Amino acid sequence: MNANGKEKIVVIGGGIAGLTAGIYALRAGFAAEIFEKNAIPGGECIGWNRKGYHIDNCIHWLTGTKKGTEMYDVWSKVGALSDDMQYAPIDAFYISTYNGKSVTLWNDLKKTERELIAASPEDEAEIRKFIQAVEYSKQCVFPAGKPMEMWGIKDYINMGASMKDFPKVMKEFGKISLEEYSKRFKSPLLQRMICDYLPKEYAAYSFLVSYATMADGNGSIPMGASLQMSLRMEKKFKELGGVIHYNKGVEEIVLEGGNATGVKFADGSFVEADYVIPTVDTHILFNKMLPAKYMPAELKEAYDAPKTYPATxxxxxxxxxxxxxxxxxxxxxxxxxxxxxxxxxxxxxxxxxxxxxxxxxxxxxxxxxxxxxxxxxxxxxxxxxxxxxxxxxxxxxxxxxxxxxxxxxxxxxxxxxxxxxxxxxxxxxxxxxxxSYMSFVTTPGGKQIKMKGQLKGIKNLYIAGQWTNSPGGLPVAAASGKFAIQRILKKQRRDINL
Ligand SMILES: Cc1cc2nc3c(=O)[nH]c(=O)nc-3n(C[C@H](O)[C@H](O)[C@H](O)COP(=O)(O)OP(=O)(O)OC[C@H]3O[C@@H](n4cnc5c(N)ncnc54)[C@H](O)[C@@H]3O)c2cc1C
Structure with a gap:
């Protein structure tokens, strides 16, 4: 409890997951303190200055910029986006060039289709299938309303209805790598285009979904760069009464009788907590902050098989x-x-x-x-x-x-x-x-990591962060922070709608 009699949530890490967990904790009426090892917020969502220039080092696309989506609601509530946000005036995903020729993946799929067919008429049938698959992939919208273990039949029915064609994409592209997929095209330029954006070991569907997100206007880039987005979230957290400590790396999560009682620092000091939400990389979490025996089997399997679960x-x-x-x-x-x-x-x-x-x-x-x-x-x-x-x-x-x-x-x-x-x-x-600045790569041979955030044997610890749900990324990080709070609320039999 803090001085005002509120239950206190300690969040480890001031990246996107940590800031989101902190903000949702405050929205739910808890006291929240974030401990971050660096001097600024944002974790991997940052940028820095060199010779007076700003180097933006994160957002290439931000899933959830489309109003009305659950992810947009999360970004708005944490102060990352607002209705008057300006987005980068970018009308294409990327351009691929080869042997003096080029093709562009426009946000306008019809325009892309025409351009690709003109560049490689012999691939027309495969190009039309590609565009159709991207169109279907627009239905794959990140679910950020509540954790899936809290879904009821109605939620599944709604998802099934809104994503009715997407299973066709998963069936055909869920288990082949981009490299294999690229070979369906005869044109060397188109083969390269398919493998250009994501590592060629990635399952082909991840590329289709990424392009679909851009083409659907749900993956824009907020103007002002990545660090500014993190700073907006930090501001929101502080405005709601949150406390963030910088240059304060946590060494250990202290356990007593199946409870996490708080966190310990290098100087031996201790901060008490009613709940602890670690958002750091799970490798550090289970090799440094908690005994390794607590690592869930699905994570261990991934760390033990780097060829199937590569880092990026x-x-x-x-x-x-x-x-x-x-x-x-x-x-x-x-x-x-x-x-x-x-x-x-x-x-x-x-x-x-x-x-x-x-x-x-x-x-x-x-x-x-x-x-x-x-x-x-x-x-x-x-x-x-x-x-x-x-x-x-x-x-x-x-x-x-x-x-x-x-x-x-x-x-x-x-x-x-x-x-x-x-x-x-x-x-x-x-x-x-x-x-690795994403979670494990989704390869055709690997399973998707989907952690529920709780560990057997520790009652009041709720894990968040991109490593809880591969392949990671900003929406996964933010949603995981929100989900951690909803899991606490559920346990307390309180309303999870925040
Ligand atoms: C170059 C690049 C491009 C990217 N492009 C995109 C993109 O276009 N779209 C997208 O969705 N995602 C993108 N990402 C990925 C995205 O940045 C991450 O998925 C996301 O920021 C992860 O957030 P997180 O909070 O889970 O983890 P992190 O950002 O890793 O946050 C963890 C925090 O914990 C802190 N920490 C670590 N150890 C301790 C400790 N002992 N005590 C206290 N604090 C500690 C860290 O300093 C960090 O601030 C990109 C990343 C990079 C680097």
Whole structure:
């Protein structure tokens, strides 16, 4: 209990899940305190400044920007979005190029269909099927009303009715990888387009759903960049009376007789809690804060099989270039192979952030690229000495710059290097498992992780965060924070509608 006689919820981690849990806790009448190891909120939903430029490092699309969806309701209640929010004026998911030709995945699916057929008439039948599958995938709307274990028959009937065609997508694309799917197309350009956005091991349906979310206007990018969204949520939390402590990393969750009594810090101090909601990476949770024996079997299975449940991270580089550079916001290019970590890449993208004034300064805008990295790449980076790490990074930046200048000759001499970061950056900054900034990748061989958030043997601990529901991401993180509070309310036999 706090001084006002309210039950106190301690939240570990001030990322999107932690801030959402804190805000919903306050909405439900609890006292809430968040402990965050870093100096700012947001966790992986952040950005930072270099040489006066803002590097936005999260939102490529935000599921739940469409009014009327359950996720929009969550984003509004936590102060992330509001009805007068401005969104980035982006009309396409991305552009893929190959051998001097290009195709664009427009938000307008009919336009995409026409363009793809014109680029590869021999693939017409497969293109029409692709567009149909994306159209069906628009029905796959993230359910953020309440945790699924609280669903009744009516909820299932409603979902069945609103998603009546989506099972066809899952049947055909749920168990094949993007790489396999791409082979159905004859055109080398279209094959590349299918594998460009997500790692090629991902189940094909995840790509269809991602594109559908953009095409449906439910995956826009709020102007002002990712960190600003986290700061809006922090403001909301404080306005409602929440307390957030920065630079205060939790060492341990203290257990007594099947209860979590509070949290302990490196200096030995202890903060008492009626409920504890950890939102940190589950690898840290079960290897540091709680005894490993509490790890649920489905998580253990995933950590033990990294090929089936890969982590996803990146080697990323940011530059400032003239705002005159505009070839579409996100454009994929063919490159001379480049080795990053343990893998070689022949494709790479450039994303231009000039659409947001926050990422523009003195006539220059930030551009970024990300070469995806996974578990064995993380091991590679980890094996380097401090000096090797620095020199490998510098050499890679030179190689990446060369590839960009080759693809975009107008940028030769104009690239001003701002920053480069690796999976180890995510590990250091957020304690992210293998540097992964999403949860486990959904591969055709793996099961989706769906944790109910409670652990056998601990009564008042409710886990939230993106790792509770693969493949993670911002909506999963936020919904998990809300669900943790609803689970507490349910246990207290209170109304869960917040
Ligand atoms: C480059 C990039 C692009 C992305 N693009 C998208 C996108 O377009 N759309 C999308 O939906 N998602 C995207 N994501 C993923 C999204 O950012 C994450 O899924 C989400 O932010 C995870 O939120 P979380 O609260 O679950 O976890 P986290 O953000 O990891 O929050 C956990 C918090 O716990 C803190 N912490 C760790 N250890 C301790 C400790 N011992 N004590 C106290 N605090 C601790 C961490 O510092 C962190 O703040 C992207 C991420 C990155 C990095």
């Amino acid at each position: 991270s990146g080697f990323q580089v940011a530059y400032a270039v003239s705002t005159e550079f505009k070839r579409g916001e996100t454009i994929f290019i063919e490159i001379d192979p480049i080795r990053v970590g343990n893998r070689s890449f022949s494709r790479m993208y450039v994303k231009a952030y000039g659409y947001d004034p926050v990422c523009v300064k003195d006539g220059k805008q930030v551009i970024q690229t990300c070469l995806s990295q996974t578990d064995e790449d993380y091991e590679y980076w980890k094996s380097l000495s401090k000096e090797e790490y620095k020199s490998v990074k510098e050499a890679l930046v030179r190689e990446v710059s060369k590839r960009i200048e080759e693809a975009f000759p107008e940028l030769a001499g104009d690239l001003e290097f701002l920053d480069a970061w690796t999976p180890l950056t995510y590990e250091r900054y957020m304690h992210a498992y293998h540097g």
